[in-house]
Amino acid sequence: MKSTYDSFGLVPRPRYIWEEGGATGSVSQPSSPGYLLTAIDSDWRFHGPDGSDQTDDLAPWQRDEAFSITCDADHVRVTARTQQGVSHGIRRWTAIATSGRPIPLGLHVMDFPHYAWRGLSLDIVRHFFGAEDIIRILTIESTFGMNVLHLHLSDDQGWRIPVPEYPELISESSHTAVGGDPGGHLTPPDIAAVLAHARSLGIAIVPEVDVPGHVNAAKHAVRGLNASGEIPEEYTGIEVGFSTLELAAPETEAFLETVAEVLAAMSDEAVHIGGDECHVTPPEDFAALVSMMANNVRGQGRKVVAWQEAADYLLPGDYAQLWDERLDMAPLKDAASRGVSLIMSPGSRVYLDMKYSLDEEIGLQWMGTTELRQSLEWDPTDLIPGVSADSIAGVEAAVFTETIRSFDDLTYMLLPRLAAVAEVAWAGSGIGQWDSFATRIAQNATRWGTITFHRSPGVSWPRLESDSCPIVPID
Ligand code: TNX
Numbered sequence: 001m002k003s004t005y006d007s008f009g010l011v012p013r014p015r016y017i018w019e020e021g022g023a024t025g026s027v028s029q030p031s032s033p034g035y036l037l038t039a040i041d042s043d044w045r046f047h048g049p050d051g052s053d054q055t056d057d058l059a060p061w062q063r064d065e066a067f068s069i070t071c072d073a074d075h076v077r078v079t080a081r082t083q084q085g086v087s088h089g090i091r092r093w094t095a096i097a098t099s100g101r102p103i104p105l106g107l108h109v110m111d112f113p114h115y116a117w118r119g120l121s122l123d124i125v126r127h128f129f130g131a132e133d134i135i136r137i138l139t140i141e142s143t144f145g146m147n148v149l150h151l152h153l154s155d156d157q158g159w160r161i162p163v164p165e166y167p168e169l170i171s172e173s174s175h176t177a178v179g180g181d182p183g184g185h186l187t188p189p190d191i192a193a194v195l196a197h198a199r200s201l202g203i204a205i206v207p208e209v210d211v212p213g214h215v216n217a218a219k220h221a222v223r224g225l226n227a228s229g230e231i232p233e234e235y236t237g238i239e240v241g242f243s244t245l246e247l248a249a250p251e252t253e254a255f256l257e258t259v260a261e262v263l264a265a266m267s268d269e270a271v272h273i274g275g276d277e278c279h280v281t282p283p284e285d286f287a288a289l290v291s292m293m294a295n296n297v298r299g300q301g302r303k304v305v306a307w308q309e310a311a312d313y314l315l316p317g318d319y320a321q322l323w324d325e326r327l328d329m330a331p332l333k334d335a336a337s338r339g340v341s342l343i344m345s346p347g348s349r350v351y352l353d354m355k356y357s358l359d360e361e362i363g364l365q366w367m368g369t370t371e372l373r374q375s376l377e378w379d380p381t382d383l384i385p386g387v388s389a390d391s392i393a394g395v396e397a398a399v400f401t402e403t404i405r406s407f408d409d410l411t412y413m414l415l416p417r418l419a420a421v422a423e424v425a426w427a428g429s430g431i432g433q434w435d436s437f438a439t440r441i442a443q444n445a446t447r448w449g450t451i452t453f454h455r456s457p458g459v460s461w462p463r464l465e466s467d468s469c470p471i472v473p474i475d
Pocket of ligand 1: 276
């Protein structure tokens, strides 16, 4: 894309944006309501700037998400094969129309996403974030063209959703969070509100109850999950890997069946079963428990997603999620060759709970530090040598909340990095895009209002309100 269009602040960048020759002048009232026309046309075809018909090069799902925007003096037309495509087009047009830049007559945008899965994983356990916060996060995701919110709903430190058969999960284990901070849980109306908002934005909710590890809160609440009968204390630290479900405990099987039903009821397509960091689970138990939970989810008609450690037990049609690129990649490669799709969440790029730099207070650093540029300049196809690009379903950012205690903390960690990850997911790669992205993100940020974000170096961020009242140094 020509750099003159960077001033529109489009993030992610569109595949094609150009001006059709002939027309001169600019759109006079781009935001006027009568100017926008939309059309859903199931026979619509995707053309490049040179007029070439590229429709047959697109996957069927890409044709559904593709759209065009064309402007003339009287109208802007957004055309797509589906409502989803039209929604993408309207969002893009709104960004252009509100950029404050002159919009040339004859402007064309033709665009579609590279990856089908463009997600964010949000941990509402280590610190609790309720329905209102989740809804605000969904809105932020949608402005960047993302379409999945994966909710991490259980861990050692707490349990966040009601399971009618086990009311003790809420009464015994929802009030806790890291460091003794207040916990909380989503009520059925909260869940309904989140699902409705997600649906209105075209974002799929992928709920996760992490098993067989990360289960201290469940075992603290549900007596029958403990084979020895001994109930573990509540846990508010940030260690991982010390708890496990047990095949031998009387309630384990029934618990997994019930939880799968509850998760299926709050999911659109896929349920995440966890499977990470099971440092104290015997390998036979791990295989049996992961397979059991995966079967329960499939039995509910939902797709299975699991972290990479569980890849060996996944079947064609399931998803395996890479998160730690230091681990052996062979199981993911094997899984992909069996027809398992991959979701790429490399810790060094997309773990948005990593510190920006060592002098930051918020954040962890098990993968080092991650500045904006690092979240942008990577390509998901480079992560596992020998894996076919077709096996990669997409990209998911993650934000774990051990050190994130408020909504301001959360947006500070997400922004601007989430925008960079969204660009990789939408456009396929961020390599070579830094200069353009730095211009676009600065312009994009003028629309973020009062939201808290990190001013990554190398970007000319809009001035802060407080900047306009500088403290004049006295010599
Ligand atoms: C790794 S992501 C974890 C989480 C932690 C996170 C902190 C994953 C599969 N496991 O349990 O919260 O690191 O960044």
